[in-house]
Every structure is written in C-alpha cells, then in structure tokens.
Amino acid sequence: MLKLMRLIAAVLVGISVATFVFNEVKVSVAQTAKSDKIKCPRCGFMNPAKNPDGTPNTDCDKCGYSIVSFAADKGPSKIDPKVLATYSPQAKAIYNLFRNKCSKCHTLARPINTDLSPTKWEEYVKRMMSKPGSGIKPNEAKQIWQFLVYDTAKRRTKFFNTLPEKEKQIAQKVVATLEKNSTSN
Numbered sequence: 001m002l003k004l005m006r007l008i009a010a011v012l013v014g015i016s017v018a019t020f021v022f023n024e025v026k027v028s029v030a031q032t033a034k035s036d037k038i039k040c041p042r043c044g045f046m047n048p049a050k051n052p053d054g055t056p057n058t059d060c061d062k063c064g065y066s067i068v069s070f071a072a073d074k075g076p077s078k079i080d081p082k083v084l085a086t087y088s089p090q091a092k093a094i095y096n097l098f099r100n101k102c103s104k105c106h107t108l109a110r111p112i113n114t115d116l117s118p119t120k121w122e123e124y125v126k127r128m129m130s131k132p133g134s135g136i137k138p139n140e141a142k143q144i145w146q147f148l149v150y151d152t153a154k155r156r157t158k159f160f161n162t163l164p165e166k167e168k169q170i171a172q173k174v175v176a177t178l179e180k181n182s183t184s185n
Helices: 002-035 089-102 118-129 138-155 165-184
Strands: 037-039 046-048
Touching: 089 138, 089 165, 118 138, 118 165, 138 165
Parallel strands: none
Antiparallel strands: 037 046
C-alpha cells in the first residue's frame, strides 16, 4: 500500500512538473509572439516585424536578406539541369549572373517559381536593383530581365500561353535575341 501511495505521489509530482514546464513553454512562445521579432533565415538576426512607419518589415536589417516567405519560395530552388541544357549558351551564361545576384537577397525559388509577364518582370528587376546591397548594375538588370523573360517563354509555357499578345511579342523578341546572339558567336 505504501508503495502504491508513493507511486501515486510520484505521478502527481510528475504531472505538476510537466504542467509547469508546459506553461513555461506557452509563456515563452507568447512572449516571442508579443515581441514582434522575425529571425533572418540567413544570419539569424532578430528583426522588428514592422518598420518605423508601421509597414511590415520584409528585409533583414543586418544583412538585407528577405525575411518573409512566399508560396514561390517553397518550390524548386533551381532550374532542372535537363531543361537548362536546352537553353541557348547566352541564356545559360545569364542564368549564372541571375543566380549570383538574386540569391543575395532571397531564395532563387522565388523568381524561378513566379509567373510574371515581361512587363512585370521588368518592374520587379528594377525594384530589386534599387535595393541596398543588391549590387545589380543597370546592364546586369537588363540581362537578368532577359533571362527571366526567356525562362518564362521556354519553361513556363502554360503560363506564357495565357499572356496577352503584346506580352508574348516582347518575350518572343527576347528569345530571338538570346538565340541569335548564341548562333552568331
């Protein structure tokens, strides 16, 4: 009987400790949520969730990397090598520039898995070029834009076919330019 009472007491003490630990974990999670900090996936710096003007903070204050996640970030982080092998030599060279520049601030999955028209890609690349630390020069921005448009036309054909005719024509000119430059070398 004494052994049974000790066992019951041990179980109750165990439950009390577990409840205390569980409550502490809940408190620490709640405190983290209240602190409105976002951890940078690259450098680990804890960033404020909002900028001084109240807008959401999207970039690490320390290293400039994107601290928000988009649906496109969850897709493939590179173009399938078999698909890339079908690209023109110039497009492949620009892919390397794109990889080096664009991975400074966010995953490559983001642009690789995003469907944008040539006009929207142009706006996006210009916006990225203006970000501090991107290191993208105007001539590089043009090449990155050309690659993204080329990739959309070549690899994302289902989306490409839904584009308005004007956007398709822009893309077709880019494809022709990159493939012409490759055959003339």
